[in-house]
Amino acid sequence: MSDWLPSLKTATPADGYELALKLSRLTVKFTQPDAAVRDRLRPDYAEDADSLIAVSQVVATHFATVAAANDYWRTAP
Amino acid sequence: MSDWLPSLKTATPADGYELALKLSRLTVKFTQPDAAVRDRLRPDYAEDADSLIAVSQVVATHFATVAAANDYWRTAP
Amino acid sequence: MSDWLPSLKTATPADGYELALKLSRLTVKFTQPDAAVRDRLRPDYAEDADSLIAVSQVVATHFATVAAANDYWRTAP
Amino acid sequence: MSDWLPSLKTATPADGYELALKLSRLTVKFTQPDAAVRDRLRPDYAEDADSLIAVSQVVATHFATVAAANDYWRTAP
Amino acid sequence: MSDWLPSLKTATPADGYELALKLSRLTVKFTQPDAAVRDRLRPDYAEDADSLIAVSQVVATHFATVAAANDYWRTAP
Amino acid sequence: MSDWLPSLKTATPADGYELALKLSRLTVKFTQPDAAVRDRLRPDYAEDADSLIAVSQVVATHFATVAAANDYWRTAP
Numbered sequence: 001m002s003d004w005l006p007s008l009k010t011a012t013p014a015d016g017y018e019l020a021l022k023l024s025r026l027t028v029k030f031t032q033p034d035a036a037v038r039d040r041l042r043p044d045y046a047e048d049a050d051s052l053i054a055v056s057q058v059v060a061t062h063f064a065t066v067a068a069a070n071d072y073w074r075t076a077p
Numbered sequence: 078m079s080d081w082l083p084s085l086k087t088a089t090p091a092d093g094y095e096l097a098l099k100l101s102r103l104t105v106k107f108t109q110p111d112a113a114v115r116d117r118l119r120p121d122y123a124e125d126a127d128s129l130i131a132v133s134q135v136v137a138t139h140f141a142t143v144a145a146a147n148d149y150w151r152t153a154p
Numbered sequence: 155m156s157d158w159l160p161s162l163k164t165a166t167p168a169d170g171y172e173l174a175l176k177l178s179r180l181t182v183k184f185t186q187p188d189a190a191v192r193d194r195l196r197p198d199y200a201e202d203a204d205s206l207i208a209v210s211q212v213v214a215t216h217f218a219t220v221a222a223a224n225d226y227w228r229t230a231p
Numbered sequence: 232m233s234d235w236l237p238s239l240k241t242a243t244p245a246d247g248y249e250l251a252l253k254l255s256r257l258t259v260k261f262t263q264p265d266a267a268v269r270d271r272l273r274p275d276y277a278e279d280a281d282s283l284i285a286v287s288q289v290v291a292t293h294f295a296t297v298a299a300a301n302d303y304w305r306t307a308p
Numbered sequence: 309m310s311d312w313l314p315s316l317k318t319a320t321p322a323d324g325y326e327l328a329l330k331l332s333r334l335t336v337k338f339t340q341p342d343a344a345v346r347d348r349l350r351p352d353y354a355e356d357a358d359s360l361i362a363v364s365q366v367v368a369t370h371f372a373t374v375a376a377a378n379d380y381w382r383t384a385p
Numbered sequence: 386m387s388d389w390l391p392s393l394k395t396a397t398p399a400d401g402y403e404l405a406l407k408l409s410r411l412t413v414k415f416t417q418p419d420a421a422v423r424d425r426l427r428p429d430y431a432e433d434a435d436s437l438i439a440v441s442q443v444v445a446t447h448f449a450t451v452a453a454a455n456d457y458w459r460t461a462p
Contacts, residue, residue, distance in 0.1 A: 005168040008226055014082040017100070021107055023171070023217065027210035030175055032200045044203035046109045049121035053131045054207045056104035060138035061214035063100065069226035072085050072146035091236040094254070098261055123263045126275035130285045133258035137292035140254070149239050149300035159322040162380055177325070177371065181364035184329055186354045198357035208361045215368035223380035245390040248408070252415055277417045280429035284439045287412035291446035294408065303393050303454035313399040316457050331402070331448065335441035338406055340431045352434035362438045369445035377457035 008069035016070055020062035024055065085146035093147055097139035101132065162223035170224055174216035178209065239300035247301055251293035255286065316377035324378055328370035332363065393454035401455055405447035409440065 005023075010016040032038055045051030067073070082100075087093040109115055122128030144150070159177075164170040186192055199205030221227070236254075241247040263269055276282030298304070313331075318324040340346055353359030375381070390408075395401040417423055430436030452458070 003166070003168065005171060006166060008167050008221065009228075012080070012083060013085050014080065017082060017103065021104070024210055024214065026171065027175065027213045028206045031206055031209055037201055041201070041203040041206070045207065047114055047118070048203075049118040049125075050128055050131065051204055051207060052105045052108055052118070053122065053128060053135060054204065054211070055108055056101055056135045057131070057138065058207060058210045058214050059104045060101065060135050060142075061211065061218065064138065064142045065214075065218045065221050065226075067085065067142050067146060069221060069228070072142075074086075074146070089234070089237060090239050091234065094236060094257065098258070124268055124272070126272040126279075127282055127285065129259045129262055129272070130276065130282060130289060132262055133255055133289045134285070134292065136258045137255065137289050137296075141292065141296045144239065144296050144300060149296075151240075151300070157320070157322065159325060160320060162321050162375065163382075178364055178368065180325065181329065181367045182360045185360055185363055191355055195355070195357040195360070199361065202357075205358055205361060208358065208365070212361060212364045212368050215365065215372065219368075219372045219375050219380075223375060223382070243388070243391060244393050245388065248390060248411065252412065278422055278426070280426040280433075281436055281439065283413045283416055283426070284430065284436060284443060286416055287409055287443045288439070288446065290412045291409065291443050291450075295446065295450045298393065298450050298454060303450075305394075305454070311397070311399065313402060314397060316398050316452065317459075332441055332445065334402065335406065335444045336437045339437055339440055345432055349432070349434040349437070353438065356434075359435055359438060362435065362442070366438060366441045366445050369442065369449065373445075373449045373452050373457075377452060377459070 008066055010066065010070060013067070013070075013073050016066040016073070017059075017063055020059045020066050023062040023066070024058040027058075085143055087143065087147060090144070090147075090150050093143040093150070094136075094140055096143050097136045100139040100143075101135040104135075162220055164220065164224060167221070167224075167227050170220040170227070171213075171217055174213050174220050177216040177220070178212040181212075239297055241297065241301060244298070244301075244304050247297040247304070248290075248294055251290045251297050254293040254297075255289040258289075316374055318374065318378060321375070321378075321381050324374040324381070325367075325371055328367045328374050331370040331374070332366040335366075393451055395451065395455060398452070398455075398458050401451040401458070402444075402448055404451050405444045408447040408451075409443040412443075 008019070010019055028038060032041075045055060085096070087096055105115060109118075122132065162173070164173055182192060186195075199209065239250070241250055259269060263272075276286060316327070318327055336346060340349075353363065393404070395404055413423060417426075430440065
């Protein structure tokens, strides 16, 4: 199952940010595989300021990794 | 939609800090696309010391990335 | 007992993500060796949005390490 | 308004630490521009052990950035 | 008392992980030197999912440092 | 007042860890300058498992910085 993330390369920082969002959400899917439970939990964080900030922290950590993997898009066209 | 963040380059550390603020807020917009909900949540964190500290942590993480992307503005004019 | 993690090398980013998941779970096993207690605790986090986000943060931190160890899979085939 | 932080360079690690403190506090000012609200919130964190630890975490993250920007003051006189 | 940690070098990633666990626990010993209090606190975190996740975060941060110190065991035999 | 931290260099990893502990505690002193308040808060975290874990996280972050500043003590005698 190792083909869902073939590379950390993205064309732009914006694409890298979206990859960071995807990487953040994956842990929840791996840890709670039941989609019905995940759907039930969604309002718990999507309507809670502190939860949204915590999600932002996870995304920031992944974005740091993706940005480094892309050499910060310094030579992006 | 990958043109909202063409580059992590900024002219100065201060501009980099403002980019970090922007990057921090983006996750909330992606995770809670409903602007009315976001507006309702605003007092929950803007008037809560612990929430503001948590936001600061997210910004600090993004600032580290932006600073690295700019080689810490070492050669800034 | 040092043979359970011979290397941080993985073939792809996806495999690296799964290694990060494994590294995250290991601390719980080391800190709470009683499997019965761990099983009892599982619903406490697998059905709690904030706990799942916190797990995601741990995974993000380990993924950064694994990604660096693999030079971000830049030269992956 | 990008002249409030012209550089991350500091003469010593101690000055770098103070810059990290400044960077930590800035997010609160940007997120809660009302000084009266900020003053009202101050006892909420300055007299709460967990809030003070959380502030310390933010400062630690910024200090890492400032230290890297100064090449860890390795060649400081 | 600086001989309790002569080096961050370890033979394998698994040994490095165990060093990260040790580094994580040390702060508690330094901050709460009374062993009787520490023993009393143990069930508070060893039987609490969120505390175990928080411990995992600390270990992940130390593992990143230990891994970098060992150049990610890239040339491990 | 920039002479309280002339350098991040330490002789050994153990000394580096103690410097990380010192750096962690400094934020509290800067943010809550009143020693009497700090003394009053001490039991709030020294006898609380979650607070001790949070302190450990701050120390882990500073230790990463100090370790990098010392090139991970790779060439330590």
